[in-house]
Amino acid sequence: MQPKTKAITAAVAASAVGAAGLAWLAMPASAGEAPQLPSISAEELVQSVLSTKTPALDGTVQVDNNLGLPVSALPGGVNVNIDAAHVYNDGNGNSKLTVEQGSADTTVVRNGTTVWTYSSKDNTANKSTLQPDMAQQPSDVPTDPAAAATQLVAKVRESSTVSVEGTARVAGRAAYELVLTPKPTEHTVLREVRVAVDAEKRVPLRLAVMTYGTADPALQVAFSDIEFAAQPASEFQFTPPQGAKVTEKQPDVREHAAPTKDEPKIVGDGWDTVVTGTFSPDALAPQQGHPQRGKNGQSMDPTALLRQFGKQVSGPYGTGYLITTKVGSALITDDGRFAAGAVTEQALSDALSAK
């Protein structure tokens, strides 16, 4: 073969192989064809989910957030964007959850009644102990899954249409799609909520919140990868590493005390649920930046933030700021009241006036 022909052959072959490999990586993970599954009623599906104890599993959860929040990082330094989370469960109530945010991880390990929370960013660990009865289901929920399912579906049906709409493939597993659609009488801004339930293990694999005007979910939490297999017990042991600041939190006994005056109240029910409450108007006054965040040297002015991200509105409640996202809105009034819910501005205004 002529050197030139050989050279061209080598160049073309190598480029083709390399480009094909890169193109293969670029291909979106195909959802695959919707699997054929025996039909099932919504009640049966919900019942089987409730009666199933979470099996031993190991999975990766992806969170797609298109909420349209005006800020991706809240002023308090709380990052609401999650890259991925890993979930481990041994099937006996022990679990481990790792949340990745960039190169900072938060790990929550639950072993029996002990819960460890570890943050890699500042190397802190927190230990808390659950009361044995707190770990159990609240007593007002019937223990019989069939009754619970009927009750739950009946409750949800007051405000929504519950149906099983076909099947889907999530993380390579066949799943039923349970769809909750608000009844036309509801004032919510949500279109529907879809829950994909694994056909075999009856574990929810994907939760998607759909809004009007777009086919992409506003919020989707889904397993990108899941394996049902026994997990080593060492996975659920946690020892704080060297140099970690360890704090211990005893369960708060007053947690179940009667709600005080400042506790948020729930107005409405179903999809139109609105949380209202009050806060001290001083919270809106400008305050100096937290000493720890001194590097940026910024003083925080909540009112300025509200003005930046919200819209100034007025109504029967007085004046305030409205923050709108794709899945709901929040109304903060100048006299220290707030209302939030997956509803329109009008419903928030009504909720504030209802008091």
Place this chain on the structure above:
Amino acid sequence: MTTATLPAAAPKRTSVPLPRLYLAELRWIFRRPRTLIVLGLLALIPVIVAIALGVGRSTDNGPGNGGDALLTSATANALVLPVAVLIVTLNLLLPLTTAMSAGDAIAGELSHGTLRGWLLAPVSRGRLLTVKALGVATFTLAAVLLMAVVGLLAGLVMNGTGSLFTLSGTTLSFGAALGHIAIAVGWVTLQLWAVGAVALAISACTEHPMLVVVSVLAGTIVSTVLLLLSSVSWLHPFLLPKSWDALVDVLRDPMPSSGLTEGVIRAVCYLVIGLGLAYARITTKDG
């Protein structure tokens, strides 16, 4: 008998065994003062980072004084320090060093006229490229290994052997920690080989080593900028630095493998393309 051995012996002398060529190339690379200076400076980086983090800790600026979350975690952690240093330098400094090595390998020798010596030896063009590629590969491995070892030692001196814990909070035994760092070293080296293969292809096209360095620098920076633009997200899987963030995964326990595997495949694709083009160019080159 004599007539039979002579023709057999004759072609044998025309080809020098590859290991000998490789050793000659290594001697050539590691005797260059600039190679040693670059390696020395790279080895200093983990030490400087360790001292800076240690000073920051003692003056109690504390965590949360801004900066990279990973470097903050590296303050008290001998496992995170070497990997964090590799992650930070992988973005620009290590590709640049690789490009320098690849630029010297072909373009540099061509501009000095020393490449003709190889061709007179005689060494076939394919073998020449093999030797040069192995030389660049060895240099990058040495650079990465050196930084990781110095980083690990600096971390151990500062925090002791108990400080080998992952981002998930699990403390690793010394052997397991070495395993994690070895994976990081191997993975970073493979990414740099991909950069080096492309740099060799450029190096075979020019006789100015500076052009190789500039091209790789430009390619790295442009890729990084493109990765920030969501409007060209269809292009992202084709860019090598796309998977460089995945290196953080070696600091997790258990180690998530999907991101790292994707990075390996991407690097191998670049490696194949780069070496293929370099081979095509070097075999058709005049002189």
